[in-house]
Amino acid sequence: MLAIIFSLISFFTPAKSTQISDSTALSDSTKRPSRTRIVADSTGRFLRINRIFIVGNRVTRDPIILRELTLKSGDFIYSSDLQSILEVDKKKLINTRLFNTVEIRTLELETDQVDLLIDLNERWYTFPSPIFELADRNFNEWWQNYGHDFSRVNYGLRLYQYNMRGRNETLRFLAQFGFSRRFGITYRFPYIDKKQRHGLAIDFDFAETKNLAYRTADHKLVFLESEDIVRTMRTGGLTYTYRPSFYESHILSLFYKSTTIRDTVALLNPDYLGKENRSQQFAALTYQFNSDHRDYIGYPLRGYYLSAFATQNGLAASDDVKKFEISATFASFIDLQKGFYLSNYTVGYWSNPKNLPYYNYGALGYQKQIIRGYEIYVIEGPEYILNKTTFKKKILSRTYHWGAMPIPQFRHIPLAIYLKTYADVGYVSNYPNYEVNSRLTNKFLSGVGAGIDIVGSYDMVFRFEYTYNAEGDRGFFFNIKKEF
Template identity: 45%
Template sequence: MNWTDSTSRVSANSAQANKNRLLTIDKIFIIGNQRTKERIILRELNIKEGYAYNTEELNEALILDRRKLMNTQLFLDVKLSLIQLNENVADIIVRVSERWYTIPSPFFKLADRNFNVWLSNQNRDWSRVEYGLKFYKYNFRGLNEQVYFFFQLGFTRQLAMRYRIPYIDKAQKNGLEFGFSFSETANINFTTEGHRLLFTDSLKDASQSKIGLVGWRYRPNFYRNHYVELRYNDVKIKDTIRSLNPEYFLNEGNRQQYFALSYSFENDHRDFVGYPLKGYRWEAEVSKLGLGIFDEVNLFRLRAEAAKYLPLGKEFYYAGIGRGYLSSLKKQPYANLTGLGFSRRWIRGYELDAIEGQAFLMQQNTFSKKIFAREFDVSQVLPIEQFNNIPLAIYLKAYFDHGYLWNDIDYIRNKPLANRYLYGYGIGVDIVSFYDFVLRLEHSWKHDGSSGIFFHFNSAF
């Protein structure tokens, strides 16, 4: 991943002197795509063969097309070069460096909401470790298809598979997705107290879950995605969990099954999805849990968020995001209740707190300064093309997050952080490398003056 746009432009002097002169693109040549089909690359390009562009339009199109190709996450690097054949005709050369698409890898992770919860709330309990084998086949058949196989042991035993076909039509706008999973969890939280999830001490095989899904994706242009998903959930719990919390499923049984239908829309104009520095993104999702087939869940959810990323000059950057969530305002099963502290949505500084409720609003701000950026050539010690050059960038940052969560459910005990204004702030460092690797080290303060050091392995938003 490069930190600057790598494109060849029409010379600035020529562009200034002949701003309105048209340049016709004769041919587009693609180099380096040993696996990726040309039509998948051409699908992302605004520049087309046989079309004429003035120099200003062409320079902007070269930059934007490179960013779009990088954001497919198919390539480690992309370079677009302009080869001028004569005064009015040019060719485009697209040179790509493909990622390592077949990745069978062992993994080791923690069962808790984040690393900090395991470190503090669970006292570094090694029985809460999950391990197994992930097998990713990216860019399957060179058509940007994805095959995902997951085998996991430890705290949760799981078998899962997912298959994504980005395009099933000639116009390359419609795609499909299929998946299933089966899992057994050694222990599950049966309630929340003092914003801590409580678990039983001796229960084994506390829950069993089956999930099946089918999805349809419609991508009418480069930046917009529509996604519709139909999902089936079937969860069984031990009688012990039901006796400890009768509101777990809000029924007299120990099983919950339902169909869920959701629609989401995303408009994404970020420069790089792994760690954006410029652009914007917004998305919204509406979902209905329970379609009347099983009379066990009847829950409506609405979620929306919008983010903006701004370069401020001299290697300073601003990133901000606003998020909102609204669900059915009546009593909800504890098993389906969410809020701040789940799915990577929390006010920084409150990583240890599970703040559940029916609705929330939050906003986050980060100001950062790039202090280091370099590529390291390790081809002598690691002679694998996809790892020959390792980029590394380091950012110092300061941040301020704030929000409010509403909760009027009576069975949630000790909820001092609900129904009040919350804020957190701090300083930290982000370390960014390729394959979308991000390490965040943060020292955060909460509204009550307490503080802590937190570690994360992805971008904040």
């Protein structure tokens, strides 16, 4: 109940943000602000933005940086509004995740003109990251449900090349072995037009496994382990993005997915792909809308985020699956002053029909959709709602400079520590005739606890939490990602 009340408060309370006077207010678009002003007060004067200098961008091209700026050369701005607008632009550049630090300085060489100097420290863009990670949904599931078995580990290489060609394009290559084998390649073009509003992404993925969660028992995944490959998946997709403004984006994705399983899986769970099927193919179309006003995407403390998506799985009459699903998410981050912060996250999910194969079930228990205290459980259902509320206190926040580091991109080492307490509540409706997993469905679930968040370089977040849930379970939980 506490979490629901906080959710309503955060929804109707505007997040604290930089205030800009009406005449120079940031329109949520990439159009230039008005060059004229009708009313002025006595606290400042008109300034003309003369030249914009950019330094430190050895890789990133100027248009990618200028795209995020509210002000352009030739624009007029009232002097008392200038610093607040530049502070907002600084946050927008940081949220591109291309730079470690951003400084925007003003150079006023004449009384009615001002130059802008943008000083950047670029991130390291090439990450040949070795893969050595758990195959399970989270650390706690691996530790408690599967006896911290090190055979349940994936290894290989994940290569990320960010900011390709200096245009914020991303190449991702994946070669994974171990508990499951997977190979994939993705290339993302954020902008394919001169106005930098339209983008594309291409994705191909191939995965096969000898270890498969073929059913759920008492909300815990049951695995089949074999010497042979028991499931093969192939996915290919094309994504179109439209970003007409600084903060809003529209995403349209079309993909095709093919899955095949061995006879053993169909014998153990005849409903895995439905009616003892050995294969499943379908095309899907997804639309997603995002409105992102967070101050810092890596670990937000102010602002809000709204996202909604709708997916139609199965577009042709011959497709093996017909499933429609929608979801909406709202997150609010409020600065309570003096180092105290309140954040709230609400998500709702609905799908139809309800008589689906096991493989196509919706579930609470993956990624961000987890009630804290229930990390070791998978709670399946055609619809669910989840609310998370966190109250935190900043203990430390500073940036260390490691001058001896030979790679400049790693010389700046930010570190922040937050103490927190939290309360989560959720509800999942059960699938028809799914009594084998009904203990945690059709009733309200909740978890409360306290913990510590440690925030480091390159958006790394380490969460240490101790949680007590409504079932009477309690324990320590560890995660390597932000809560929402």
